[in-house]
Amino acid sequence: MKIPQWCRWSGDTDTDIGLGVDSRRLGLANCFLIIVALTSLVYAVINFFHFGAVLLAAVELGFFLIIVLALVDMRINRNVERSAWVTVLACGGLATFFYWYVKADVSAAVWTVFFAILNFFLLGTRKGLPVYLVYFAVILSMTLNYRNEWPALASGVALTNILGAMMAFGAAAYYQERSREAAHIRIEALANQDSLTGISNRRHFLQCFERVRQALCPLGGQYSLVLIDIDNFKTINDTHGHAVGDEVIIAVSQRLLSAVRAQDLVARLGGEEFCVLLHDCGGSAAWRRAEGLRRVVGAEPVAVESRSVLVTISVGVADGDPRTRGFNEMFADADRHLYAAKARGRDQVVGQFST
Numbered sequence: 445m446k447i448p449q450w451c452r453w454s455g456d457t458d459t460d461i462g463l464g465v466d467s468r469r470l471g472l473a474n475c476f477l478i479i480v481a482l483t484s485l486v487y488a489v490i491n492f493f494h495f496g497a498v499l500l501a502a503v504e505l506g507f508f509l510i511i512v513l514a515l516v517d518m519r520i521n522r523n524v525e526r527s528a529w530v531t532v533l534a535c536g537g538l539a540t541f542f543y544w545y546v547k548a549d550v551s552a553a554v555w556t557v558f559f560a561i562l563n564f565f566l567l568g569t570r571k572g573l574p575v576y577l578v579y580f581a582v583i584l585s586m587t588l589n590y591r592n593e594w595p596a597l598a599s600g601v602a603l604t605n606i607l608g609a610m611m612a613f614g615a616a617a618y619y620q621e622r623s624r625e626a627a628h629i630r631i632e633a634l635a636n637q638d639s640l641t642g643i644s645n646r647r648h649f650l651q652c653f654e655r656v657r658q659a660l661c662p663l664g665g666q667y668s669l670v671l672i673d674i675d676n677f678k679t680i681n682d683t684h685g686h687a688v689g690d691e692v693i694i695a696v697s698q699r700l701l702s703a704v705r706a707q708d709l710v711a712r713l714g715g716e717e718f719c720v721l722l723h724d725c726g727g728s729a730a731w732r733r734a735e736g737l738r739r740v741v742g743a744e745p746v747a748v749e750s751r752s753v754l755v756t757i758s759v760g761v762a763d764g765d766p767r768t769r770g771f772n773e774m775f776a777d778a779d780r781h782l783y784a785a786k787a788r789g790r791d792q793v794v795g796q797f798s799t
Contacts, residue, residue, distance in 0.1 A: 528566035649711035666726030668763035726763035761795030
């Protein structure tokens with residue numbers, strides 16, 4: 445099932461789901477950034493008071509303040525993406541500075557490994573990979589530029605430990621995040637799709653409805669809710685069996701999908717009941733689109749093995765201004781019109797602009 449672009453989470457694609465704003469991801473990012481902030485603060489205190497490394501401590505303290513600001517911004521605005529970029533760039537700068545400060549000492553490997561994990565966790569694989577490659581190129585260029593000046597480079601220790609750690613842990617962090625993204629996609633599919641038809645389920649439809657409403661409110665556009673019920677479905681089940689009934693439901697869902705626009709959303713609410721969200725469409729135009737759906741579904745019988753099942757639908761349409769009418773109001777109107785269509789003999793569309 446292709447989900448309309450307006451219904452996707454920010455950054456929610458097959459290879460880039462690290463920046464979505466779902467509550468679980470937001471909570472994980474908060475915890476991770478708190479750990480990073482506290483770690484940088486502890487290192488700043490140790491370096492200042494124990495090692496007397498004032499410059500390094502100052503940079504780590506600055507990094508701590510940047511993370512704190514990113515945390516505050518994320519808490520207030522729930523913008524995981526912005527906080528992730530700020531954190532990754534600040535952490536990359538700190539790791540690069542530390543590599544230069546300790547002159548490629550083996551201890552720099554700790555920061556390079558840490559950056560790999562943080563980078564891919566916060567940015568995901570699609571955005572994190574080019575960032576990590578740039579970071580690796582910067583470290584490599586410093587290594588080649590100072591290979592005859594820094595003792596750690598002259599002895600070859602940095603080449604085998606730091607660069608090796610960067611490649612090994614970078615690859616490990618990438619593939620770990622890649623696996624997490626794939627698992628996330630599978631879980632989202634199970635949570636959002638109807639198991640029989642593969643189209644959106646009620647949960648996903650309600651989420652998309654709210655996103656469309658929020659998107660249309662500033663624009664002053666309209667939207668419409670089309671409620672659909674397969675006529676005499678109980679008779680189909682009783683006459684032909686539930687297996688045939690399932691095939692009828694699948695066929696109706698496919699016919700509905702074929703008749704809507706790319707920006708519209710088709711969902712199965714349960715049983716033989718479907719709904720369609722018409723994006724930026726209302727009035728008589730919404731009624732005509734609903735009538736088109738009715739015609740497509742009833743155009744020809746559904747062939748199931750050797751059987752031919754005639755299928756029709758009753759349709760109720762409700763439209764309105766997203767600034768004043770939410771799902772509950774729209775659903776109540778559409779449901780009232782749907783029952784009116786059944787009362788009038790089924791196989792018809794009823795709405796405010798019925799002809």
